[in-house]
Amino acid sequence: MKVTIRFIGNLLFILILLAALFSYAMFQGGFVSWFLFYSYLPILLYHLCLLFYPLNHWKVSRTLPRRIVQAGDAIDVTIHLERKFPLPLYYGVVEEIMPATWNRLHHDYAFLNEPDHVTIDRTVKKMKMIGFKKQLEISYRLENLPRGELELQGVRVFISDVFGFVKKEHIFPVQDELIVQPNTREIRLLDRAVSFEQGQQVVNLFQLENTNVATGVREYAPGDRFSWIHWKQTAKNQSVMTKEFEQARSDSLFILLDACIPKRKNPLAFEASVELTLSLIKKLEKGTTNIELLTVGKETKEFTLRESNQGKSDIRYYLTKIQPDGDGPFSGALKELMLTEKRMERLVIITSTVDDFFRQTIQELRQRTAQIVIFYIQGSKFILEKEQDMIAQIKKSGIAIHLLTEKEWLTTPLEVSIR
Template sequence: MKEGLRFAVKLSFAIFLLLLLFSFAMFQGGFVSWFLFFGTLPIFVYHLGLLFYPIKNWHVTRELSHYVTRAGDRIQVIIRMKRSIPYPLYYCIFEEVLPDTLQKADEPSERYRLLGHPHRRRITRRIKQVVFPGFKRTIELPYEIERVPRGEHRLQLIRIRTGDVFGLVTKEHIFHVDDRLVVFPNERPVRVTESINSFDQGASSSHSLHLKNTNVATGIREYMPGDKFSWIDWKQTAKKNTVITKEFEQEKSTNTMVVLDACDYQGLNKFAFESGIELTMSLIDSIQRQTSQAGFLSIGDSTVYFPVHDDPGKKDWIRRHLTKVQPGGNVPFSIKLREEMMRVTSGTNMILLTTHLEKDFQTVIKQVRQRTKNLAVVMVQASALISEYEHNMIRQLRSEGVVINVLTENELAGNMIEVKTV
């Protein structure tokens, strides 16, 4: 309705000026009057043509150099416009309407340096270019998006404005061009300084996870995807009428559950949260590369659980979740962790990643230790933002035998991140 009214007003104004000059020439007469009329006639004809020129029929596309990349990378984008009628245009303003998810920057080295200043992560990106197309049928506009943040970003809208030299006629149209950019979290080299793997008879320290020892069977369980054919217990399979596999001694000890605190709270450090996401992906990758099985539990606005078993596609699903997850939820992490502990198999090793320690954390950790074989807590936070209350809790938990890794900007800035588990 507004567009139609605006078009009618502009058309009426152009016709009114044309009739005004024609009336002046008719009543005034003479060479000068008619010269002014015919001299300005092409301008009015151009304006009338521009009013009726349909820019909405332009074919606008967007091309990205990469549709899947990692956080902190640079993306080249080309906006390409094609039109069938090369009507002369003095100028065009192309504007990429960026989503809110891209109104922040992420560069790992910069993030670690500014870990204590999370408010600096927010930036304002504006992609706007002016071109002078003239009679061109095809126009290409390249631009770059630097330091892309983690997440799934949808580029949907391109706004184009054009008009005449005098500003009497302006036209604008928003083109819906849908492209999706997936930005995975980075993966860092992580070294587990003490292995959380140990036989039930006694612990043995190591810098890497050991291969599964299938010589000593300690129990049975239902078949899971990824189990070897040789592990099947045929007697129990025939008795229970379902496929049953043997559970081995070292299998119990090498299973590791990685738990991520994705709960929102007042004063959450977004830089620390992003570093925790990066560390979570790195830990899971490190555990799986060392031939051990890793599970994943994400606790936030919703709970996402990937059980501990060998599934070739599990790592991709975890990466997709870590790409999209954002802090959320109103229930404290400690309360939700207590509720979700029943999902975790008893005797599993656990690595818990968080960015803060709340008042119920110490009590819940004691309950978690009763169900896990080994428990290691990794706290990612800027050194200046760790409160005295959290320092006291860390000392108390360590005195009770809980392994707590505090990773500040100093530890994260190194080439290798070291995580102690025993």
């Protein structure tokens, strides 16, 4: 409708201007008035050609060097325009049509206290002198890409004459998808006897096997460790014998990610939670038999990563597109999960929200879980005094809870404790 109204308005403007010049020449007479009228005729002809020029017949395409990148990366984009009839054009404006999801940055977590830094205006408009060219290329660079499935929806092309009397535009539905995967950070797992300010010894407690209690001996089997050999029985039986150990109640490590919408929104805190989740999985996958990831939001999603790496690509893809969507608080969703989920011996909870109901739920969960580790990710200015009291109460109850603020995220590698 707007296009039709604009077309009619431009056409009327050209015809009225022509009629005015003709009337002036007829009534005024003389060389000057007719000279002005005939001098305008070529301009009139050009304006009419431009008015009826089929801009929608242009061919527009886009070139992306990569379809899968990491959060924070930059990518060069090239838009190709091709037309068959080289009508001379003074200039053209090419604009990318981007959804609101592009108006974010993958920012440094040093800005956990300033989440507004992640929002920008990514408007991309380029003006190009066209002339008689049949083929044009417009290049631009997208930097600091945010995590997610990002879709370029189309290209808007705007053309005009020198005086701006005739203006035309058309949107070309050129769709391209860019998958921006979350980053992984190098992690150093600290000894259970130290804190963030003490010591540097590295140990992964979740990778320790239950090899302290030997319940018997058996013949050696391929894959048994050298340290498991029972030398006395080997010498006695004249064959290699290995120790049998008490079986652990569960060989699975559960990582629980809070994907609920918090009362105090901090997009950077959630991005840090996703990055920590993927980084922990990458760090622990080699030494843990099974890793199970549960994301708790509007619905609970569960992924299992086994020794065969089955499910690893599914986890990475899901963490690429996940956004907070849970309607209620995380503590309520965690309470419901307790009633339906099987017993979890080893549990890591990654969240950016702590409240009193969460504290009560964790203490109840402690009765049925052998080991719980909580990572609370938030900017230091967002942590209220009552939340600090809750963290202290959780620690007193024997549950490990570690606070990761902008100070800890500035450390490379990121030092965390899973005690």
